[in-house]
Amino acid sequence: MGKKTAIVQSAIEVFKEQGIEKTKISDIVKRAGIAQGTFYLYFPSKLSLMPAIAEVMVAKTMEIVKQTVDDQASYSKQFEQIVDAIYEVNKEYYEILAVIYSGLASTEHIREWETVYAPFYEWISAKLEAAKLEGAVRQSIKPDRTAKILIGLIESTAEQVFLYAHHDEGEADRQKEEVLDFLTYALQFQTVNS
Amino acid sequence: MGKKTAIVQSAIEVFKEQGIEKTKISDIVKRAGIAQGTFYLYFPSKLSLMPAIAEVMVAKTMEIVKQTVDDQASYSKQFEQIVDAIYEVNKEYYEILAVIYSGLASTEHIREWETVYAPFYEWISAKLEAAKLEGAVRQSIKPDRTAKILIGLIESTAEQVFLYAHHDEGEADRQKEEVLDFLTYALQFQTVNS
Amino acid sequence: MGKKTAIVQSAIEVFKEQGIEKTKISDIVKRAGIAQGTFYLYFPSKLSLMPAIAEVMVAKTMEIVKQTVDDQASYSKQFEQIVDAIYEVNKEYYEILAVIYSGLASTEHIREWETVYAPFYEWISAKLEAAKLEGAVRQSIKPDRTAKILIGLIESTAEQVFLYAHHDEGEADRQKEEVLDFLTYALQFQTVNS
Amino acid sequence: MGKKTAIVQSAIEVFKEQGIEKTKISDIVKRAGIAQGTFYLYFPSKLSLMPAIAEVMVAKTMEIVKQTVDDQASYSKQFEQIVDAIYEVNKEYYEILAVIYSGLASTEHIREWETVYAPFYEWISAKLEAAKLEGAVRQSIKPDRTAKILIGLIESTAEQVFLYAHHDEGEADRQKEEVLDFLTYALQFQTVNS
DNA sequence: AATGAATGAGTATTCATTCAT
DNA sequence: AATGAATGAATACTCATTCAT
Secondary structure (H helix, E strand, O other): OOHHHHHHHHHHHHHHHHHHHHOOHHHHHHHHOOOHHHHHHHOOOOOOHHHHHHHHHHHHHHHHHHHHOOOOOOHHHHHHHHHHHHHHHHHHHHHHHHHHHHHHHOOOOHHHHHHHHHHHHHHHHHHHHHHHHOOOOOOOOOHHHHHHHHHHHHHHHHHHHHHHOOOOHHHHHHHHHHHHHHHHHHHOOOOOOO | OOHHHHHHHHHHHHHHHHHHHHOOHHHHHHHHOOOHHHHHHHOOOOHHHHHHHHHHHHHHHHHHHHHHOOOOOOHHHHHHHHHHHHHHHHHHHHHHHHHHHHHHHOOOOHHHHHHHHHHHHHHHHHHHHHHHHOOOOOOOOOHHHHHHHHHHHHHHHHHHHHHHOOOOHHHHHHHHHHHHHHHHHHHOOOOOOO | OOHHHHHHHHHHHHHHHHHHHHOOHHHHHHHHOOOHHHHHHHOOOOOOHHHHHHHHHHHHHHHHHHHHOOOOOOHHHHHHHHHHHHHHHHHHHHHHHHHHHHHHHOOOOHHHHHHHHHHHHHHHHHHHHHHHHOOOOOOOOOHHHHHHHHHHHHHHHHHHHHHHOOOOHHHHHHHHHHHHHHHHHHHOOOOOOO | OOHHHHHHHHHHHHHHHHHHHHOOHHHHHHHHOOOHHHHHHHOOOOHHHHHHHHHHHHHHHHHHHHHHOOOOOOHHHHHHHHHHHHHHHHHHHHHHHHHHHHHHHOOOOHHHHHHHHHHHHHHHHHHHHHHHHOOOOOOOOOHHHHHHHHHHHHHHHHHHHHHHOOOOHHHHHHHHHHHHHHHHHHHOOOOOOO
């Protein structure tokens, strides 16, 4: 495994455990099993890690979402599966995701956020576009914009649930149910004769 | 004015101007017009300021929301005003809000988040309850849960817009429009004969 | 009880528990149950406490020594009792005594050491003088000088034993035995026909 | 020379000049010619220097003692030389020694004291053992215990003299004379036909 | 005499970053 | 490319001392 990958993996783990603020470069390199100086061959600073980490996490999220979604199912079902998948990822990685949201924000790396999230936005957008073409969702939807809204909605509620109420397993399910209801109406799924 | 309030006010201003990372305790006390040591009589560290700041910001948001909302208007209109108000606050304080979202998360102060946000959740929840009673919104709504979803939805999209695209004024408006559409369908506003 | 006495008593306890270095004025006043500022009405600084503390401890030591010593016994017996008494005090107060030895040394209060210890030196010196007159000890002894030597000898060995080996009760007794032997020969007790 | 040694050497010099209380880490590193941060690579705090300094001082004392003592001379003479040497070291380093005596005591480093002093105790003990074998001293002496008593006696009286009366040169000599007398009787030197 | 909130100079300590090997 | 000892600027934090009440 490349040193760069090792650094990113290590950083994800350490950030998850102690938070960004309290994490020292030395913690990261120690766990990665490399020398202090080596870090700087790959990253100019601690915060410059954030886009790389975000990229990994977004990729991971997309992978799980794609695995979960059944393209043959109704769009209603598909979006339910998307919500399920995103909640699943957030349940597993809520600490590191919280860190990413803040880490990208608190630096000059904001620019890269759009780049990092772009593939996910596009995938959802394409899904909405297709649904719209088939008349499966509300026609007034603007896929690009609604894609961002959907991801914002699902991720923010998932974060709320897992970060602040992660002691209660059932709570997550009940809140997820309400979110699903919410977006079902928002998207206005139609039963299509096909 | 109490020293404690002075510290929090000062911190909000300084954080807004230079970001949390670059802000020294000395900057905060300087603007607050108190001695360095006095800070530590009220807060044990820089991060421990976060809950107090969050409280002020949530209070400020609620205040603006309440000022903006016309209780006599239709609920459809009222929620439009709520979105407007929240976007307004986020436009003004997007840096400090990003910091709060992350600051509360990345510390041991998570517990306090619920406490801080509770009054806002309750206010929205009550509003939904009332709307429901009047038959102005979808009857399947669970006010408590939907309140959290709404705030999550509005704030996360507002943050996206102002943090990552705040160069483009029109963009914010267009995205807000889509959010409004989205939640209009989600809540299923009914025209009520009254 | 006067505030001054309260401060000294409190300081003895706190120093005993945490050592001089780590003790703050605030710790002392807290335990004494007085206000921070009150301290300065009685002592100009933390280190200026040392002579007062030393005085209390030397007085306490002398008191116990005088109680223990039987003036009617042989001088050999009396010095054995003196050793016993000093070991007893050191066993009870070894931490605070270590603190005094160092506390007096590390300041400009050295001058006062002589004053504080003077009564104890004099009492031992008088005892030696009397013994000498009766021919009970070596005639070449210079009482003033030997008094200091004796106290130095007994206290330093007692400190060694209780500070560094206070886990072993018997060890103290065995070392005390050897000290007694040592000074018995050093003083050359004579059996006097009286 | 290793940085660690440089730090210890520098600390000894600076402590000697300004006292431990007034010495800043920055003073130590400045004289050692190293960077501030480097100090912390070797010692976690100022007080943690104490055992290392004590070790050096005990080694220095032993070295001078060994240099001064003439192994061919009578034991009586040899112990006189030992007293001379210890007084000499105490005269030169009385401040730093006072600091060590207290510094080791007032911290958690007490444990290390025994380790540090062990070689000195052993050397004196061996000397006493040899003297005993030759019948040059009292046969009832227990070398291990008496070694500690001797060092305690000599060092405590030396400290008294140099710390509290170092203005008077002759005073030291007169007190040393009395100590010598004292231990001559205590050890019961015999003139041996050899 | 007593209080204790406020002070701010003083310092220990941290940790990102460098660079000779 | 890799190392990790050394650096030292930057700052959080402490705590003795003051003084208005």
